[in-house]
Amino acid sequence: MTSVALRSRAWKLLEMVTTPLVPSDYLDLVSPLRAGADLRGRIEAVRPETGDAATIVIRPGRGWRGHTAGQYVRVGVDVDGVRLWRAYSLTSPTDRRDGRITITVKAIPDGKVSNHLVRRATPGTLIQLDQATGDFVLPEAKPAKVLYLTAGSGITPVMGMLRDTDFDDVVMVHSAPRPHDVIFRDDLHALVADKKLRLTELHTDTDGMLDIARLGDLVPDWAERETWACGPAGLLDAAEEHWTEHGVRERLHTERFRPTVVATGDGGEVTFSTTGTTVDADGATPLLDVGEEAGVLMPSGCRMGICFGCVTPLKAGAVRDLRTGEITEAEPGVLIQTCVSAAAGPCDIER
Amino acid sequence: MTAIDPTAHLTAEQIEELGRELDAIRDEVIASRGEKDAAYIRKVISAQRKLELVSRGVLLFSIFPPAWLIGTAGLSVAKIMDNMEIGHNILHGQWDWMRDPKIHSTTWEWDHVSPADQWKHSHNELHHTYTNVIGKDNDLGYGIMRVDEDQKWHPFHLGQPMWNFINACFFEYGIAAYDLELGKNLHKRRRKNPEFRARARAVGRKIRKQVLKDYVIHPLLSGPSFLPTLAATFTANLVRNLWSHSVIMCGHFPEGVQVFERRSIKGETRGQWYLRQMMGSANISGSKAMHFMTGNLSHQIEHHLFPDLPSNRYAEVAVKVRALFEKYELEYVTGPLPKQVFSAWRKVVRLSLPNKKPKVRTPDREQELVAA
């Protein structure tokens, strides 16, 4: 017997020993970061960068496959007992010797996860990880001249790149409200001192916003540079327009952080994506009724919110709990009770 | 049916007001659910797993009597924890709000021969929606017992103390059969129903796995301790069954608990639904450890009012619920475990014998009793 077959037999036997659980349920108790476990990480340190930003040092599980500079990782963090997933750029170099990775997080107003990570996360905490992903990365062939155009926390993926790859000619134009809001300010100035970077730091509280039409004043040869831009949507929209206007759109690479904002209101268009049914729903009719009226086969039970026989994934949009008024927005893994939830805007139910 | 309706003094408005007050209690807990609660269930799960591992480990040497005793006791407690505080409550969706796919009503499987999804249907849906409605809620007597003086007596009922005892010993199999609605489905025509057959196969698979684990694999792993380990797992299952049967009997059987007629729930309002849960359930009083080992089903009344609130919050909810019972002058049925178990058993025995025909009987009611 091959060793693979032998191993799978041994595993089967182990499963019989642990049924109805699986062996990993027990292994997770002692070794949550082992190879073969669901990918997780352990927070090892939280280092403040500015008043509202911090770098989180994470030891990833053995299954971590590494990343490319500029990529992001989705992390699942338990905030007030609820697991929430967010994406953050990796700010560590790809070959960090201790195998740790870092993400740098800026606390945004009302941001549940960002505020938790910046202000309350403690070393030792386990978080969930996905593999790194994203195509905001450098090409294999090094471009001769590079421009980084960043604002606010848009600096984070670029910092990952700066720490990873040396270029001969790199310019950065970075905007932040005030000097002490500049994330990685010391690191950036150190790179400048080493002559590895030319930096224009704009403080928008005093200097005003960057006027993209005047970018040429700051970086005369901007159009010849391979450019990576990351920051608020306004900046990126303006940049895309500007680059297109000058016929060099292919030199511009952008990364947009904030996902599309979910519209929450009263009722909306409901899509049952598995069956491909779309109907309009008001904000008071349970989605279970909406689905059944549209001829979709909906699982159900008590129809009053107690049996959990109607839970169904919410793929997109938002719903309102008819009992408490609480809004639930779609996130991976979010299930809703269709008998006590109504559309709070357009939404997509997996049925 | 008791002759006097203990809720007769309440007006319709009062009942709706009561419903609103209960909703407020629920909302308060929902709004304050958080990190502490999540930490609680994770701690309980991890403790249960460690206890089971250690106990099974000790049983490898169960040829030595002290090891047998310790291992069997540990395994019994681990199985009770798995079924009661963990399994029952997770399968109610009490912890779904954590969005942890590993601790979720849709993914959880328990150390029990009834597959989680079948149990969820018969328990969460049928029992919790139609609590104590004769003919609708099969938990009333599990379809094999007479639980109300109004139910027609049949010589078969003479044996019900016996049936109840056997059911208690093999409770998990009783539940599996009950979830399958075996009695009803064994009729010739229904036996062939593909949906029933699929469910029966699922139960078969689950039984096979459970039996294999408890009575073959673990004893084999124990080598020379084969027989003692086998006896230990059998004992642990027996203890768990007797315990959960007792706890569950205390939930709806003791004297003072009301049962309802089918037509009484037609067009039931939210307030009336709440009221039926209040009158149809009974608690067990006792220490924290007692509440824990019953999976907080000692707070059966609170559990029936709010089946999806995390179990660790029932104790604090109970204080407020009890105050409402007092305010509305309703009887809060509770007592220590031995008293409640005795009360439930006494009823089982009493109703095994015929009683005087109740005086008033509507044709409608007659039909229901026959159906039940």
Ligand code: FES
């Ligand atoms: S149908 Fe029972 S909770 Fe929705």
